[in-house]
Amino acid sequence: MFDFVDYFAGVGGFHAALSGLGGRAVQACEIDPKPAAIYEHNWNLKPEKDVRELARHPELIPAHSVLAGGFPCQPFSKSGRQLGIAEDRGTLFEDVLKILEAKQPPVVMLENVRNLAGPRQQAAWLRILRGLREAGYRVGDRPTVFSPHLLSRALGGAPQVRDRVYILGVWVGRDRAMTEIDLDPVVPHTAEEGWDVSDWSIEADVLLPEPPASEIQRYKLSGDEIAWIDTWNELLAMLGDAKLPGFPLWEFAWHQRRPNGYRTMPAWKQKLIEQNRDFYLTHRSAIDAWRSRDRDVPLSKFPASRRKFEWQAGSGERDLWKHLMQLRPSGIRVKQATYAPALVAMSQTPIFGPRRRRLTPPETARLQGFDPTTFSFADQPDSASYKQMGNAVNVGVVRHVFKAFVEKNADDIAACGPAGTSILESLGIDVPLVSTSVAAS
Template structure:
């Protein structure tokens, strides 16, 4: 048995991948950006409609009946990397368009996704408005956000070695009265959720994500530039000279390593604190640092962000070439080769230290749970990385939806489209085996069983 779903703010189809793996059939997708819409069409055989506001203006005519409404509404207004204008920004009000569709169709389940910051202290009123709007539309939703990351899932449940905490707003249609009376319901997942006793330290990027070096087409295009190799060489020399020093958890800012360095009294408090800590670190390790600075005068010609190091690799060998690196605006960040920080829709593609190269688009897609058959065509790779950074993680979506439906099955089975939804979910595998659609002219879908992280 199958169920129908609507995929709003669809991007390249992370929700589509997860819901189709659970037995769902998309009856409508919507994506306003033509580039991800083209990727969506290429892979799913369904051309997304455009602006959600146009659909919400007449949902009775333009939106088919469906069992699940899914969507990762625009996160930029709530993200820490943006201005955090929330609902004062047009994109932040897109959830209101979702509510208009829900008021008309009342699908059994609504599944929304956004950055964790939407439920943070600066967006408290936004969070209350979203929850209240869903309850007014008849959906029972927790007051506490459901937060989850794919690295908390074992590989045989669709997990992936990426720390990507996202808020999942899950609602079951129970009518407005019950929705407002049953507000104490617990979220289906939390950042402390343990799945099958899995511990994230068991991830291994080389085993679980990375392609064999000999199998990477045009491998040279992912190699670091000479300038980037110089940055790593200089900081590796620092790590070698301070190998007996316990590195601090705060960012290392070499511009404050000098006898004349002082805290900038005009800087924000948080920055003054980092400056003071760096000055103290320099004084405590002056001999080693001075020797390093004298041996590497080119450091001062580096971009300001490359004169900073964030060592987050704990007890890993003191060698950036053994780490996963991010060349961030805030500095060079080093982590263990166990699991990756969240992919973002910016030019911060992770660097695989042992191989001196950036992650390939295929590897980035695996981090997001997309199967290896997923095709980005001949578009610029920068667009591919951006689209993956904006996507939802397939395994996390699949797990959260499955757990939600199984928990609420008693309420869902009483709804017109709910029985098919429960039946499909109950009979779905524990990990998303993403079906590969044929082109529309080639007939019906075929199932292709794939490893959830693309191995």
């Protein structure tokens, strides 16, 4: 058994993954009281409140073999302001570094949004790598990015497209860490060999038996939501076999003339206006007939986001009620009901068309790799559960990437002494006969 600490713990995705590999959480930290309560409810461990306090007082941190944490992603997320390390939450990584320098666990595993390793956050990415190396941890320049839908059922995958960056380092001492940087990603960003991602099925792999009648209404669509979907379904029927474009359809842009203010719009918006205008002129007869239909609520009175439509379901079935949908600020997005888009910490819970309802919190837990027969949301509101699943790390991916990293770095992990060998023994990996001086050489 190896000991680990679980920082920025949320409801315990790292806990579920690492404990499943023989780990024991000796400390957790989560500042938000709602996920902290769910963490304690499920794992019988009360999280500390503040990583910064622990960084100031490392004597409060027990010895451990692995430091794990999904440090705050909002400073780096595309849905945020993308201020990176300039934002207060972005500097929490500095506290992680202080803890690593003080405790020197053999392995560190961190998770964040893919955007962290993108061009807009290059300064933050390089600062993170440099900080880890200065603390003595070998990390490669090339990011490890992986998604649960790329992993088979047998290895703990899940039908959710959720690319995340995983940063893993092994303690080798500063001198080696600063020079051994030309490393491949821990795992490639490709489907596991022999696995076909189209084999996923939301119905077979995610859905649970229908909730009782007293609860099911919470997940059923409202009358307005059904009307929005039915209205777009009418248009698809009237378009017949016409190819649906890959760009977002904006009903309010379907006119012969360009809108007022067109020339002052940014280039990306001008392009979408032109694409939608061309689409309208090509299918004007069907669109005008669709617009003129009598409805209780006219199209012009739909919320702006419901006058937008994104078809991402390919060239097959055109009935929206056969697909997976999301009601997003960018429009009604439609995908085949094979695998789901990434859960987010906002009210965009996927709608499973055949059952005309949203996924339930336990079903979103399955998308994140939690076992719904043992993991509990207690009696908290659904809105809190959806938010927590949107923020969670995926259990299966953490387990997959961590195992691959340990196997690749067994020699240096063993060189860290008993704390390192405990990881190898827990994972059933033969402990190499290496000198404990190797890591510091």
